[in-house]
Amino acid sequence: MAISAERQRLLTLRQQIHAANAAYYQGLATGYTDAEFDALLVELEQLEAAHPDWISPDSPTQGVGSDLTGRGFVAARHTLPMLSLGNTYSEEELRAFDRRLVRLLGGAVHGYVCELKIDGVALSLHYRNGELRQAITRGDGREGDDVTLNVRTIAAIPPWIAAAPAELEVRGEVYLPLAAFARMNQRRSAEGEEPLANPRNATAGTLKTLDPREVARRPLAFFAYEALDAGAAGATHHQTLARLAAYGFPVESHHARCADLDACIAYCRRWHDERRALDYLTDGVVVKVDDPHQRAAAGTTAKSPRWAIAFKFPPDRAVTKVERIEVQVGRTGKLTPVAHLTPVELAGTTVSRATLHNQDEIDRKGVRVGDRVEIEKAGEIIPQVVAVLDPDRPDRGKRFVIPSHCPACDGAVARDPDGVAHRCVNIHCxxxxxxxxxxxxxxxxxxxxxxxxxxxxxxxxxxxxxxxxxxxxxxxxxxxxxxxxxxxxxxxxxxxxxxxxxxxxxxxxxxxxxxxxxxxxxxxxxxxxxxxxxxxxxxxxxxxxxxxxxxxxxxxxxxxxxxxxxxxxxxxxxxxxxxxxxxxxxxxxxAVAQTLANLTFVLTGTLSRPRDEVACWIRARGGRTTAAVSKKTDYVVCGDAPGSKRDRAIALGVPLLSEAQLTALATPE
Ligand SMILES: [Zn+2]
Known part of the structure; x- marks a missing residue:
């Protein structure tokens, strides 16, 4: 059933008002003047007055916009279980997967589709008559958390779809682009906070936060990879991906149809290295049978489908030796133990240091000077010590203990009463x-x-x-x-x-x-x-x-x-x-805080204010706007009915922002 232009406008208005309300109740700028905000509300009220059956309890006109924070998550059951995929770690295991299918199907597989496996958080989106109704995390596969309110602030997930089937479930992966992750950590360290460990944890934490302001501030992105509806039943998988893209979902652009398993293996080999140039983390390739009839014939086990498998890239790990452990003193006096390593090549860079975080972490991993250790690094992530390889060797050095006196000033060191950090308490250190x-x-x-x-x-x-x-x-x-x-x-x-x-x-x-x-x-x-x-x-x-x-x-x-x-x-x-x-x-x-300094934006679609005005607002905060989307674009700001620039941004992996997200980004921490 096609969704009318009026109905589309109504849903867009609701999204804008919800986001502005969330910002307002958090004491943030909403991006609108009072008059503009009132105009949005009046327009929504008029639309609802003309269509009384469109009034729903979650409409901002019904006065529930204000209590977004503090609301817990309700468990929601998946209509079809969200199965996990079987994992393989070698080409031989991939070939065994293919042989098993040939036996099961009584003939060759009619082609596969290979997709990059995004290292994010799986999400199920439910659309009814073209409207986003519910978003559920994977949870235990049978039921997950209803995170609909948070997902409504993610610009990459459309609040409505034109000409969609009456019932549509879309599955995909929410993730945090690496550039955004790096910026978040720069900001955190500038304020003396611990950096976040990796983009996946940051994504999961953001989706589950009870503070929609935080969700709006972190530019989460999304890739759709599965549609569950009547239309998907008769379609090949690559047709389904094309349909999802036509609905306006971001679909990871490097997926490929592969005639046979050799082509799949070539794909896996190619992306083992090329993935490093992407702005998101991938930890492998998902290989799926393309033909829907063969999928149905192969069926599923209780745990996972027999027609798909994940080929996991070996993690970027290397073995080296801990030459010494030094303690660094930060601006707030925090003592951070750092392992100095025999330099080793890892994921295209030379690594000679790895953070050990704090005493608890050192004790947990048992790292000592002289140990042979395995280290790991991925994307923007700080190199980490994964494990000690020779913990049982004789004449091993002493356990490392953070000194009781500051290495820089010899002043007293105290452990934070409510934390794991040790700190030099001499303010003149x-x-x-x-x-x-x-x-x-x-x-x-x-x-x-x-x-x-x-x-x-x-x-x-x-x-x-x-x-x-x-x-x-x-x-x-x-x-x-x-x-x-x-x-x-x-x-x-x-x-x-x-x-x-x-x-x-x-x-x-x-x-x-x-x-x-x-x-x-x-x-x-x-x-x-x-x-x-x-x-x-x-x-x-x-x-x-x-x-x-x-x-x-x-x-x-x-x-x-x-x-x-x-x-x-x-x-x-x-x-x-x-x-x-x-x-x-x-x-x-x-004077306005230069919160958008060095960032390049492209504007598309109908915004709440004239585009020139928004561009001027961005420039006043140190940012730039350009007409065309390129690899150098940091964000594409999408208004109502965005054009081809949005598609181009998705193809290039440039993060999308709603106006509310732009406002949140520009608000000083
Ligand atoms: Zn000191």
Whole structure:
């Protein structure tokens, strides 16, 4: 049954209003003015008034848009079990799979379809009369979690399909593109948070989060790979994939029809290496019988279909030796043990270090100096030690224990009361000092171009600076700076000019730059809005701080401790004397966080505002817009009825964003 244009508009309006509501109740910008938002709501009400039978309990007009957070997940039963696939790890096992089928079918298989196996989270989507009604995770295969509300914020999953069958179930994989994953981890480490382990865990965690704001902020993507409806029963698998693409689902573009098993094996060999160029993780190839009659004849076992199998790529692993274990001290004083390895080639790069995370992780894996270890790396993931290969050898070294004194300053080390991290508690620790200065100068803080790790180390080593306030005295020591290794007249002038410019940064960026623990970019903006000067902040009591949005007891305590420290007070006095802007000014209020810096966007479809206006809004936040989609495009923003640019983005693996997701992306953390 075809879905009418009015009905399509209604569903699009509901998606836009749900997303804006979610943002609003989280204290975020909705991307709409009040008038624009009201206009959307009025349009929806008019459509529902004209079609009373279209009113449904989950429509935003029925007043349930506000309680999205805090709602648990309800278990939902799969209409057909979501079976898992049998795994094979060798070409010989693949051939055995083919021989088994030939025996079962009494003749050759009429061709296979090979698809890349996306390392994400399997999802089942139910459409009724063309509308997305329910999204369920795999769960135990019989029943999973109903994650419909979160899935409704994913732009790559269409809220409606034109000309779809009355009942349609689509299965596929939700995943997080590697570039987005890398950006998430950069942001987390800038704020002193643990990086996320891998994109699959980040995807699973996001889908199950009870905070739709988080879902909207992480640009989850989707590939469809199966349709379960009457239309699929008589179609070959590659016809089904083409139909899914025609419905508007992203379908992984590298799938191929293979005449026989030799062609499948050639496909597997080819993608073993070529997958590294993709923007998503694949852990193998799924080989499926193409002919629906042969599928039916082969049938399924209780656990998995007999007509499909997963060929798993061997993980990128290598064996090397732990030469020593060093402890690094981060900006927040966190001690991270790092294994220094005999350099080894792995997935196209030379690996010489692997993080050991913390004491618990070291104990769990039993890593000691001198051990032969297996290490693993995939995509953007930090190399990890998987296992110790010779734990029983004689004369093995001692168990590694994180030192009780900081390797940089010999200060006391304490374990976090509620965590696994060990921390140097000396706030004047030199190792923390270098990291603190680098954070102060970083692009989204004071943005001092040219002040990188090597230069900060030199400046500290030469005694030219001791903390970030000293940066503003460098102009008076110009000759000494110019005499440093790899510096010269020109780069010294550039550095001093960048430091001079940094004095005029908006107050919120100074607050972020100070490196107060738990004060990330977003908190800094909220603080600056409520208490627009250093004096106001320094004298704020706990009650005042707790009244600020998103500031809880932990952040309030951290702020108060920072300003109460006499050493910090002296530091701030010197910043003010140097002429650094220490209060919000009218000009600074207007300044917008450059949250989209270095990102390239393409806009398609009908947006809630004129396209020029959206482009201008993106530019004001440091981003760029271009007309055509290419490999260099970071995101394609899709409005209503998106055109061929959306298809091109899917083909190139460029992530899609809804307007609400764009707004979330642009909102400082
Ligand atoms: Zn220390």
């Amino acid at each position: 030199p190792a923390q000092r270098e990291a603190v200065i680098l954070h102060f100068a970083s692009r989204r803080a004071m943005d001092i171009a040219g002040l990188g790790p090597a230069l900060v180390e030199q400046l500290l080593g030469a005694g030219l600076i001791h903390d970030y306030a000293d940066l503003f005295t460098l102009a008076a020591q110009r000759a000494a700076v110019a005499a440093l290794e790899r510096m010269g007249e020109r780069s010294t002038d550039n550095l001093l000019a960048a430091i001079e410019q940094a004095k005029q940064r908006p107050f919120a960026r100074l607050l972020y730059a100070l490196g107060i623990r738990f004060v990330g970019e977003k908190t800094a903006y909220l603080l600056a809005a409520a208490l627009p000067s250093l004096d106001a902040l320094a004298s704020a009591d706990e009650t005042t701080l707790l009244a600020i949005p998103e500031v809880g007891p932990v952040i309030a305590e951290s702020i108060r401790r920072f300003f109460a420290d006499p050493a910090n007070q002296a530091l701030l006095d010197r910043l003010c004397q140097a002429g650094v802007r220490a209060e919000a000014s009218a000009a600074a209020e207007v």
